[in-house]
Amino acid sequence: MQRDLDERIDTAVANLAGIRSTAKGVRKWLTGAFLEMPTLRPLKNFLNGTWLEHPLHPVLTDVPIGAWTTAMVLDIATAVFGARNLGKASGIAIGIGVLGASGSIATGMMDFTDTDEPEDSMIFTHALVNAAATLLFTTSYVLRQRNNWRTEPSHVALSLLGYAAVTFGGFLGGSLVYRRGVMVNRNAYRATPKDFTPAIALAELPEDKPTLVEVQGEPILFVRRGERVYAVGAVCSHYGGPLEKGKLNGTTVECPWHYSVFSIRDGRYLRGPTTSPLPLYETRVHDGQVHVKLQQRQN
Numbered sequence: 001m002q003r004d005l006d007e008r009i010d011t012a013v014a015n016l017a018g019i020r021s022t023a024k025g026v027r028k029w030l031t032g033a034f035l036e037m038p039t040l041r042p043l044k045n046f047l048n049g050t051w052l053e054h055p056l057h058p059v060l061t062d063v064p065i066g067a068w069t070t071a072m073v074l075d076i077a078t079a080v081f082g083a084r085n086l087g088k089a090s091g092i093a094i095g096i097g098v099l100g101a102s103g104s105i106a107t108g109m110m111d112f113t114d115t116d117e118p119e120d121s122m123i124f125t126h127a128l129v130n131a132a133a134t135l136l137f138t139t140s141y142v143l144r145q146r147n148n149w150r151t152e153p154s155h156v157a158l159s160l161l162g163y164a165a166v167t168f169g170g171f172l173g174g175s176l177v178y179r180r181g182v183m184v185n186r187n188a189y190r191a192t193p194k195d196f197t198p199a200i201a202l203a204e205l206p207e208d209k210p211t212l213v214e215v216q217g218e219p220i221l222f223v224r225r226g227e228r229v230y231a232v233g234a235v236c237s238h239y240g241g242p243l244e245k246g247k248l249n250g251t252t253v254e255c256p257w258h259y260s261v262f263s264i265r266d267g268r269y270l271r272g273p274t275t276s277p278l279p280l281y282e283t284r285v286h287d288g289q290v291h292v293k294l295q296q297r298q299n
């Protein structure tokens with residue numbers, strides 16, 4: 001059977017260098033340090049992008065790619081057209097890229113903490129390749145600065161190698177998101193039930209206990225409080241954690257996997273690492289049956 005290019009690359013790299021076990025070990029260490037220690041969780045959630053309501057990592061990765069592309073264009077202009085005095089501009093662009101890459105590495109590490117097998121080894125490879133690119137550009141920057149921003153062929157060679165590495169790293173990152181769905185909203189395509197649909201008898205819903213019911217194929221989490229029934233998506237928008245196994249606390253539910261907290265009143269998240277809310281459903285009780293329908297958000 002034909003396999004995707006990214007899968008073949010992933011298998012080759014992982015098997016060759018023992019990446020799989022190293023990735024697992026590093027992920028375990030990061031989990032212990034940032035996820036299981038409540039004091040460091042706010043920092044982790046900040047780096048995940050919870051405050052931005054958007055993952056922070058893909059925002060920052062554009063900085064090194066753009067800055068290093070600029071540096072490459074300036075180096076090419078210097079070499080091909082004999083343009084003078086562009087060495088400092090190129091150096092500044094490389095420096096900005098290195099700063100952006102540092103932020104990308106920090107945010108990427110926090111996203112990596114929340115992933116699982118088999119994607120973790122590919123993410124680790126993606127991280128190693130981009131770290132190598134950052135090291136090459138950093139070396140190029142230091143050498144250029146020491147040379148009073150006069151560009152030498154060796155500086156350009158280092159940048160070229162770095163650019164090749166970051167291109168490959170970007171390819172792996174794109175594959176992870178677009179082909180494997182890592183770090184995407186797990187509820188992006190929930191669209192039903194559009195009209196009120198019977199879900200479960202009210203008498204069958206236990207009081208104050210998150211209960212999973214599938215309605216038209218959609219996993220919905222019901223919480224009953226007397227005659228009042230709350231309904232939100234049962235799949236954590238962050239990485240697909242089963243919210244029916246989560247901790248109910250008043251009108252919030254905590255995901256058992258990475259501890260995102262959602263309101264069961266409106267599906268919004270109150271704590272990350274998620275950056276997306278849950279689908280929200282309207283409920284009504286008719287003839288002892290709980291009926292449910294997807295509620296469109298106002299914003």
Ligand code: FES
Pocket residue numbers: 114236237238239240241255256257258259260272273274
């Ligand atoms: S799956 Fe990560 S917080 Fe729920």
